[in-house]
Amino acid sequence: MSLRHALLGLLAAAPASGYELTKQFEMSLGNAWGARHSQIYPELRRLAEEGLLEAGDEGARGRKEYTITPDGRAELRRWLVDTEPDRSARNEPLLRVFFLWVLPDEEAAAYLDKEAASYRTHLEALDEIDRTAPWGRSPVARMFRISLEEGRRWATTMAEWAEWAAGEIRSGRSAAELEGMS
Amino acid sequence: MSLRHALLGLLAAAPASGYELTKQFEMSLGNAWGARHSQIYPELRRLAEEGLLEAGDEGARGRKEYTITPDGRAELRRWLVDTEPDRSARNEPLLRVFFLWVLPDEEAAAYLDKEAASYRTHLEALDEIDRTAPWGRSPVARMFRISLEEGRRWATTMAEWAEWAAGEIRSGRSAAELEGMS
DNA sequence: AATTGCATGTAAATTGTTACATGATTTT
DNA sequence: AAAATCATGTAACAATTTACATGCAATT
Numbered sequence: 001m002s003l004r005h006a007l008l009g010l011l012a013a014a015p016a017s018g019y020e021l022t023k024q025f026e027m028s029l030g031n032a033w034g035a036r037h038s039q040i041y042p043e044l045r046r047l048a049e050e051g052l053l054e055a056g057d058e059g060a061r062g063r064k065e066y067t068i069t070p071d072g073r074a075e076l077r078r079w080l081v082d083t084e085p086d087r088s089a090r091n092e093p094l095l096r097v098f099f100l101w102v103l104p105d106e107e108a109a110a111y112l113d114k115e116a117a118s119y120r121t122h123l124e125a126l127d128e129i130d131r132t133a134p135w136g137r138s139p140v141a142r143m144f145r146i147s148l149e150e151g152r153r154w155a156t157t158m159a160e161w162a163e164w165a166a167g168e169i170r171s172g173r174s175a176a177e178l179e180g181m182s
Numbered sequence: 183m184s185l186r187h188a189l190l191g192l193l194a195a196a197p198a199s200g201y202e203l204t205k206q207f208e209m210s211l212g213n214a215w216g217a218r219h220s221q222i223y224p225e226l227r228r229l230a231e232e233g234l235l236e237a238g239d240e241g242a243r244g245r246k247e248y249t250i251t252p253d254g255r256a257e258l259r260r261w262l263v264d265t266e267p268d269r270s271a272r273n274e275p276l277l278r279v280f281f282l283w284v285l286p287d288e289e290a291a292a293y294l295d296k297e298a299a300s301y302r303t304h305l306e307a308l309d310e311i312d313r314t315a316p317w318g319r320s321p322v323a324r325m326f327r328i329s330l331e332e333g334r335r336w337a338t339t340m341a342e343w344a345e346w347a348a349g350e351i352r353s354g355r356s357a358a359e360l361e362g363m364s
Numbered sequence: 365a366a367t368t369g370c371a372t373g374t375a376a377a378t379t380g381t382t383a384c385a386t387g388a389t390t391t392t
Numbered sequence: 393a394a395a396a397t398c399a400t401g402t403a404a405c406a407a408t409t410t411a412c413a414t415g416c417a418a419t420t
Binding site: 002005006009012013028029030031032033034073076077080081085086087088089090091092093094095096097098099100101102103107108111118138139140142143144146147149150153154156157158160161164165168169 | 184187188191194195210211212213214215216255258259262263267268269270271272273274275276277278279280281282283284285289290293300320321322324325326328329331332335336338339340342343346347350351
């Protein structure tokens with residue numbers, strides 16, 4: 001279960017409330033893993049029961065802040081170092097491309113144009129984060145920047161690929177003609 | 183639910199059994215979406231009940247072949263054209279990178295080396311598919327090749343990124359020093 | 365005074381994984 | 393004759409989403 005380790009990872013940087021953690025899943029982390037508040041709150045409670053987190057007193061508006069414990073840090077480290085990442089990714093936009101052949105060429109190409117535009121928009125959003133984020137000298141900030149660069153390279157590659165693919169379809173090349181071209 | 187549309191998409195190309203569809207999820211499709219036979223068999227039954235597929239007679243060893251119906255093709259088209267793709271991807275290797283800062287620099291860099299190697303291996307597997315797949319002139323083959331190219335560009339970008347990231351960490355640059363470099 | 369945002373939770377339904385269970389056919 | 397592969401299914405469990413539900417605090 002990646003959710004608990006994502007929560008431990010976020011809380012390893014700084015204590016936070018369930019609400020704040022939910023926002024982080026919506027923002028930066030959302031590109032790699034998704035979670036709603038309805039999943040986050042019960043998981044935080046469980047992690048606290050297991051001693052990996054410590055729950056603070058209730059603040060304004062019932063806010064509860066969770067802090068990671070030494071056991072929590074150890075578990076996070078164990079996950080990173082001793083377990084193999086699950087490489088079975090889930091990506092619906094990618095899935096759709098396999099089936100685009102059911103559409104007439106021009107519709108398929110138009111679909112890929114839209115995909116390309118979406119990746120370009122995403123790239124602009126990442127560039128904006130890059131420009132406006134408060135970059136510090138901490139290891140956390142350095143790794144965040146490296147993650148951001150990963151996102152930027154990925155979005156750039158996907159945009160270029162979608163543009164290329166739309167062109168291939170419009171040029172009407174058959175699979176046979178494509179052979180030995182890449 | 184993407185699973186049903188993935189099944190419709192595969193069956194739009196050719197009739198197949200649940201067993202064969204399971205193999206396709208393990209192979210090519212697995213890079214974009216995963217599904218086990220225990221999820222596939224009941225879903226095929228449901229799709230047949232709804233009239234989107236038609237189940238053939240039982241063949242050798244109880245094999246059942248499903249064929250897509252016109253309603254099934256219409257639903258596949260509707261999904262591709264009229265619905266927005268869910269862009270909330272799930273990717274555990276990406277998630278881990280956000281938290282690599284908890285490791286000492288050399289351990290984090292070693293982790294990224296391993297990631298890079300994994301992407302290079304994946305790329306080789308895709309190249310092997312490229313070399314050995316029976317490329318035809320059909321729209322299906324053309325789109326499969328375009329999907330394969332997507333995977334190759336993605337794997338190449340990720341490998342290059344991981345190698346760059348390991349270098350950045352080993353060079354000991356702080357986040358502040360990284361600024362204005364990209 | 366009303367709206368928006370902060371803040372937490374639960375319940376029901378759906379989706380997905382792991383484990384259990386069986387049997388025929390082909391290959392070694 | 394044994395092992396591997398083909399082939400299908402169900403049950404229990406875990407993860408995730410959607411919907412329901414509440415209330416305080418700050419802004420307009």
